[in-house]
Every structure is written in structure tokens, then in C-alpha cells.
Amino acid sequence: MKEFVEGSHAIAEIIKATAPGVISAYPITPQTHIVEDLAQMVANKELNSQFVNVESEHSAASVVLGGSATGVRVYTATSSQGLFYMQEVVFNIAGMRLPVVMTCANRAISAPINIWNDQQDSISLRDAGWFQIYAEDNQEVVDFHLIAYRLAEDKRVMLPVMVCMDGFILTHGMETVDIPEQEKVNKFLPAYKPLYKLDTAEPISMGLLADPDYYMETRFAIQETMKESVGYLSEISKEFNAVFGRDYQDLLVEEYQTKDAEKVIVAMGSVCGTIKEVVDEQRAKGKKVGLLRIITYRPFPYARVYEALKNVPKVAVLDKAVSLGAYAPIAVEMKAAFYGKKKGPKVVSSFVAGLGGRDITLESIHEVFRRLTVKEVNSDFIDLKPELLKEEYGE
Amino acid sequence: MENSPLFKSGHTACAGCGQAIAARLVIEAAGANTIVVNNTGCLEVFSTKYPDTAWGVPWIHSLFENSAAVASGVEAALIYLGKKDATNVIAQGGDGSTGDIGLQALSGMLERGHDILYVCYDNEAYMNTGVQRSGLTPFDTNTTTSPAGAQSSGNIRPKKPVPEICLAHGIPYVATASVGFPQDLSRKVKKAISIKGPKYIQIHASCPLGWRHESNQMLPVAKLAVETGLYPLFEYENGVLTGRKQISPKPVEEYLKTQGRFKHLLNNPEEIKKIQEIADNNIKKYNLKLEA
Ligand SMILES: Cc1ncc(C[n+]2csc(CCOP(=O)(O)OP(=O)(O)O)c2C)c(N)n1
Ligand code: SF4
Numbered sequence: 217m218k219e220f221v222e223g224s225h226a227i228a229e230i231i232k233a234t235a236p237g238v239i240s241a242y243p244i245t246p247q248t249h250i251v252e253d254l255a256q257m258v259a260n261k262e263l264n265s266q267f268v269n270v271e272s273e274h275s276a277a278s279v280v281l282g283g284s285a286t287g288v289r290v291y292t293a294t295s296s297q298g299l300f301y302m303q304e305v306v307f308n309i310a311g312m313r314l315p316v317v318m319t320c321a322n323r324a325i326s327a328p329i330n331i332w333n334d335q336q337d338s339i340s341l342r343d344a345g346w347f348q349i350y351a352e353d354n355q356e357v358v359d360f361h362l363i364a365y366r367l368a369e370d371k372r373v374m375l376p377v378m379v380c381m382d383g384f385i386l387t388h389g390m391e392t393v394d395i396p397e398q399e400k401v402n403k404f405l406p407a408y409k410p411l412y413k414l415d416t417a418e419p420i421s422m423g424l425l426a427d428p429d430y431y432m433e434t435r436f437a438i439q440e441t442m443k444e445s446v447g448y449l450s451e452i453s454k455e456f457n458a459v460f461g462r463d464y465q466d467l468l469v470e471e472y473q474t475k476d477a478e479k480v481i482v483a484m485g486s487v488c489g490t491i492k493e494v495v496d497e498q499r500a501k502g503k504k505v506g507l508l509r510i511i512t513y514r515p516f517p518y519a520r521v522y523e524a525l526k527n528v529p530k531v532a533v534l535d536k537a538v539s540l541g542a543y544a545p546i547a548v549e550m551k552a553a554f555y556g557k558k559k560g561p562k563v564v565s566s567f568v569a570g571l572g573g574r575d576i577t578l579e580s581i582h583e584v585f586r587r588l589t590v591k592e593v594n595s596d597f598i599d600l601k602p603e604l605l606k607e608e609y610g611e
Numbered sequence: 612m613e614n615s616p617l618f619k620s621g622h623t624a625c626a627g628c629g630q631a632i633a634a635r636l637v638i639e640a641a642g643a644n645t646i647v648v649n650n651t652g653c654l655e656v657f658s659t660k661y662p663d664t665a666w667g668v669p670w671i672h673s674l675f676e677n678s679a680a681v682a683s684g685v686e687a688a689l690i691y692l693g694k695k696d697a698t699n700v701i702a703q704g705g706d707g708s709t710g711d712i713g714l715q716a717l718s719g720m721l722e723r724g725h726d727i728l729y730v731c732y733d734n735e736a737y738m739n740t741g742v743q744r745s746g747l748t749p750f751d752t753n754t755t756t757s758p759a760g761a762q763s764s765g766n767i768r769p770k771k772p773v774p775e776i777c778l779a780h781g782i783p784y785v786a787t788a789s790v791g792f793p794q795d796l797s798r799k800v801k802k803a804i805s806i807k808g809p810k811y812i813q814i815h816a817s818c819p820l821g822w823r824h825e826s827n828q829m830l831p832v833a834k835l836a837v838e839t840g841l842y843p844l845f846e847y848e849n850g851v852l853t854g855r856k857q858i859s860p861k862p863v864e865e866y867l868k869t870q871g872r873f874k875h876l877l878n879n880p881e882e883i884k885k886i887q888e889i890a891d892n893n894i895k896k897y898n899l900k901l902e903a
Contacts, residue, residue: 237691238684266687271719275680278673278716282648282684285671288691290684308673414669414685416644416698421664423672430661
């Protein structure tokens with residue numbers, strides 16, 4: 217059913233359709249509207265779920281961990297400092313192979329405190345053993361949550377999934393979204409049947425101490441599952457298309473005008489909408505430019521990226537996060553994707569933009585294309601204000 | 612002791628570990644229809660070293676400080692599944708995980724009214740990491756991070772009153788127990804389990820390694836803590852003191868001299884006097900003294 221709604225409300229609607237037995241969250245801007253809507257749905261008896269109002273994000277993550285271990289579908293959402301406060305539990309959930317689904321409303325990290333969008337929060341947790349899927353618009357946000365549960369609860373996977381969406385831009389953005397009907401949701405997403413659970417009828421112990429004789433294999437197993445899951449994603453995407461008629465292809469990347477392109481920007485999330493506009497504009501002028509959108513950041517789709525860009529001479533990676541003291545996060549992956557390969561771009565330049573909610577405008581994207589020359593650059597900041605820097609370092 | 616199907620022997624606790632005995636008494640009293648959520652600490656480590664487990668009930672460990680929150684999720688899921696009435700949920704941990712780093716999660720669990728029994732095994736320090744002080748370490752105790760020395764007689768503050776903190780949440784049942792009084796301990800667990808809502812039991816559990824006494828002294832040492840008034844045993848139902856273990860108080864020195872952690876005090880009557888005052892205050896506060 218098509219509705220003109222706020223992104224957060226669209227998520228609440230789709231989470232309702234997935235019928236989680238336990239929901240727990242702690243308020244943080246810009247995630248709040250999602251959980252407020254869910255709380256209201258529970259209060260209205262529209263949603264049969266235990267909504268646990270916790271005293272912190274650490275406990276929100278712990279509550280859904282406990283719920284999931286008891287064998288029910290669970291949901292949580294957070295952002296920025298909240299995600300960092302959860303971090304210990306976030307790693308723990310993956311280590312315990314619990315199919316938790318979380319929305320991350322992407323927001324900058326303090327200090328200085330800033331409630332606006334960039335992607336530093338989820339990217340900083342890239343090593344946690346969670347899938348990370350980044351949406352471009354709110355239709356994707358909705359669809360990716362359904363896909364997230366299918367993926368997480370797949371017996372071959374049993375790993376948590378984080379659906380990442382740009383804070384404010386998507387969480388508070390109004391769009392027309394097709395909210396899937398319940399029958400279709402039921403068809404695509406069967407009821408959750410846990411492999412293991414806490415049950416007095418069949419007592420098991422979970423979360424044991426693993427000494428050096430056992431620990432490494434647990435990490436290896438997650439690594440292997442992640443690698444294999446690249447294929448499961450396309451499978452699930454196909455089934456999704458069959459039920460809902462929206463084709464996300466392999467769910468790993470989106471290629472936009474890359475086939476004959478001479479310059480391609482690689483980016484993630486809602487900024488790709490802006491980049492597409494610039495690409496269209498440039499193409500109309502006969503310029504061979506394109507966009508490669510990363511959808512799944514973990515596991516990172518190295519093979520797909522290589523295929524998509526192996527014949528492109530110049531690539532600009534646009535990160536909305538930094539790894540202070542090193543190459544920007546997506547840039548690192550791009551370098552790795554081509555290292556030691558026969559083909560690949562001559563130039564992979566790295567740009568950082570949009571930190572702490574600074575607007576990435578059409579002009580910002582033009583600037584990236586302009587700075588993408590034969591001279592490779594590393595973590596070049598776009599839209600910096602030199603006058604502010606002067607103030608800071610002036611005599 | 613004979614083997615128990617709910618908490619099997621063969622775990623790797625130190626000989627004479629009070630926490631091992633207490634944990635077994637707790638689960639035996641609670642019964643097979645119980646799910647246990649355990650914090651990181653000695654009990655978790657010695658009872659579940661992969662691939663072995665001592666637990667005959669469903670048991671989960673997540674992190675050091677979150678058993679109260681994980682248990683909240685377990686309880687919520689059981690309600691959703693319609694299984695809560697048939698299942699007890701116990702969250703448990705050591706004094707450090709309960710009263711320090713996990714206090715916030717515990718407070719959240721109590722305040723939300725979950726039907727969970729929280730059990731704190733109080734061995735009065737961070738034992739699993741090598742006997743560092745916790746908020747529940749007694750006044751003047753020598754630990755590795757509150758060492759006695761030229762300008763220190765050990766831990767500078769009295770025990771954090773976690774039972775009173777729990778009581779202040781207005782929960783239906785709060786009790787202290789001791790591994791030195793096993794029948795009283797079992798009775799309290801059974802009573803707690805029979806009450807709906809959040810419950811808190813704090814069990815004094817001797818630790819031969821950290822307290823520095825012989826492993827065969829586990830029971831007598833724990834008993835002395837109660838008999839001197841240093842570890843008052845009481846129970847509160849709906850905020851009212853309904854039970855206390857009355858004693859013919861022994862001087863605290865009798866307790867202090869049994870353990871290496873207090874050895875530095877034995878030639879220091881000033882400090883012993885301060886500790887006697889703590890015991891006297893407990894005796895007065897809970898009216899512990901048996902009439903002659
Ligand atoms: C966040 C975090 N901080 C510190 C630790 C290290 N740690 C593990 S067990 C433990 C001490 C446990 O003390 P307590 O809760 O009193 O239980 P005990 O071992 O004495 O039974 C500590 C400090 C940890 N695992 N996690
Ligand atoms: S250190 Fe103390 S609490 Fe830990 S196993 Fe040994 S006796 Fe038990």
C-alpha cells in the first residue's frame with residue numbers, strides 16, 4: 217500500500233508486519249520516532265509485542281539478546297553514542313549467533329556533540345560480525361528490514377543484521393513508500409524457528425568460556441558465513457522481487473552508468489541520490505561518469521566491486537566517515553579490491569564529505585569529479601571552511 | 612556432597628569455594644523449571660568452560676554487567692510465548708558485577724517490575740580477576756587494589772548497601788543469606804521464587820583464595836560473619852522487615868583473625884574498634900541480639 221510517510225513511521229509499519237516478540241530501545245535523536253511509533257502500536261494493541269523500556273542502550277541490546285536467545289524475533293534501533301554504548305553487546309550478539317535486527321539511524325559521533333548525519337557510527341562497528349546494509353531511500357529502508365530478518369534467520373547464516381539509514385535525511389524525510397501488505401510479508405518471511413533456544417524442556421548452556429583451544433574457530437566460522445552470505449543475498453533478493461516486484465539484484469552494489477564510464481564515484485547511502493542527479497546532468501553533456509553504490513558494506517563485496525570497476529580509469533571514493541590517521545573506511549576497501557589484480561583503475565582517490573551533517577550538495581559532487589584527476593588524493597575533505605581553520609590555528 | 616542434576620560437580624572452582632556451594636543451593640531450591648542468566652565472574656568461568664557445563668538447566672552468559680538486562684529480555688520473551696508462569700528466571704552474578712558495573716542494569720530490571728529473582732554472590736571483591744576491591748568490599752579489607760601499607764589499613768569505605776538500594780526500588784522481596792546457613796538460604800530462594808515481581812537475594816559466599824583461609828574453613832568463616840553481626844541476615848517483604856537471624860554477638864576479632872585479608876588489623880585495636888562499631892550498628896539496626 218502506497219503511503220506518503222516519514223521514514224521512521226515507515227520502519228515502524230514494517231517492523232509491525234514482521235511481528236517481533238520483544239522490542240527494546242533507548243531514545244536517541246534521530247532514532248526516536250521509530251520506537252515512539254512502535255510503543256504506540258503496542259499501546260494500541262495493534263502490535264502484540266513486549267516493549268521493554270530500558271535504562272540504557274547497553275540494556276536495550278542485552279534485552280534483545282536475551283529475547284532472541286529465548287527463541288523469539290526481536291528488534292532494536294539506535295544511533296551514534298547509543299550504538300557506541302551498545303558496542304560490547306553488539307559484538308556479543310554476533311558471537312552468540314543471534315539473528316537480531318537493528319536499525320542504525322546514522323549520526324555523527326561526539327565530540328563535539330552533533331546530532332546530524334554522517335556514517336561514522338555504524339562504520340566504526342564494521343568488525344562486529346553484523347551485516348551492514350545501507351539504504352538510499354525510504355523504500356529501501358522498508359524493504360531492507362524485511363530482507364534483514366530473512367537473512368539473519370536463515371539457518372545457514374544466523375547472524376545479526378544492521379540496517380543503516382542516514383539520520384534526518386531518511387528518518388525524518390517524507391516520501392511515498394510502498395508498505396508491503398501483511399500477506400506478502402508472511403509469504404516472504406516465515407515465522408522465526410530458532411535452531412537453539414533457552415528452554416526448560418531441553419536445557420542447554422549458551423555463552424560458554426572458550427579457551428585458546430576453541431576460540432579461533434568461532435571467529436573463523438563467522439568469517440566463512442559472511443563470505444558465503446554474499447551468495448545468499450542475491451538468492452533472497454530474487455525471492456523478494458518475486459513477491460514484491462522490486463529488484464535489488466544481488467543486494468551488494470548498484471551500478472549506475474558505470475559500463476563505459478571514465479570517472480566513477482563510489483558512495484553509500486542517501487547521498488547516492490544526489491550523485492545520480494549529477495551523473496545524469498554530466499551524461500547529458502556527453503561526459504562519461506557514473507556511480508557505484510555500495511549497498512552491503514559488511515560483508516564487503518570485493519568481487520562485485522572489482523567486476524564493476526575493473527575497466528574504469530578513475531575512481532573517487534566518497535566517505536561520510538573518517539578513520540583518523542589512516543585512509544577513509546570505504547577507500548581502504550576499494551584499494552584492497554584492486555590490489556594485486558591485473559585490471560583496475562589507474563587512480564583511486566579518496567574524498568571525505570558531509571561529516572556532522574554538512575550538506576553534500578550537487579556542487580559538492582561536481583567538486584569531487586573536478587578533483588578526480590590523474591593525481592591521486594587521499595582523504596581530501598570536500599566543502600571545508602578554511603576561515604574556520606584559520607581561527608583555530610591563527611597567531 | 613552427592614552429584615546434582617541441576618548443577619553438576621566436576622567444575623573447576625577452587626576447593627572450598629563458597630560461591631559454588633551457594634549457586635548449587637540456589638538452583639536446587641529453584642528447581643528444574645528455571646532459566647539462569649549469569650554475569651561474567653568466577654561462577655561463570657568455573658562452571659562453563661567449553662565444551663563442559665555444570666548446568667542442568669537452560670543457562671546463558673552474555674557479559675560482565677548485563678545479566679539483569681538479558682534476563683529482562685528472557686522474561687519478556689517468555690511472556691510473549693505464554694510460558695512465563697511455568698518458568699522461573701534467575702539473574703545472577705558476583706558482588707562486583709552486581710553492585711558496581713551492573714548496578715544500572717539491576718536498577719532497570721527492578722524498576723521495570725520484571726518477574727525475576729536476582730542473586731548476588733557476595734564474596735566481597737573481584738575474585739575472577741585476582742582479588743581487587745569492589746564496592747562491596749568491607750572496610751579495612753586488604754585486597755590487591757586496596758592494599759594495606761604504611762598509610763593504609765586497606766579498603767577505605769564500608770560495604771555499599773546494595774540490599775537497601777534494591778529495597779528503595781519498592782520491590783516485593785529483598786533478603787540476605789549466607790552459605791554458612793544453607794537451610795535459611797534455600798528457604799529464602801524458595802520464598803522469593805513464589806513471589807511475583809523482582810526479587811533480590813544477596814548471599815555471603817566465602818572465598819578461600821581471596822579471603823585467605825583454609826579451604827575446609829568455608830562454612831565456619833561464613834558463619835562467623837553472621838554471628839559477629841558483620842553480615843546481618845534479614846528479609847524484607849513489601850518493604851517491611853519480616854525476618855532476621857538473631858545472634859549472641861561474638862567480637863568481630865574472632866571473625867577477622869580467621870582470614871589473611873584482615874591480618875594487618877590484628878595488632879591495631881583502633882581499626883578493630885571501627886569494625887566492631889559497624890557490627891554494633893548492624894545489631895542495633897536489625898535488632899539482631901538474642902535476649903538472654
Ligand atoms: C566490561 C568488563 N570489565 C571488566 C571485565 C573483567 N572482569 C571479568 S570478571 C571480573 C570480576 C568479577 O568480580 P565479581 O563480579 O565480584 O565476581 P567474582 O569473580 O568475585 O565471583 C572482572 C573485573 C569484564 N569481563 N568486562
Ligand atoms: S577465587 Fe574464590 S570465588 Fe573464585 S573459584 Fe576460587 S574460591 Fe571460588
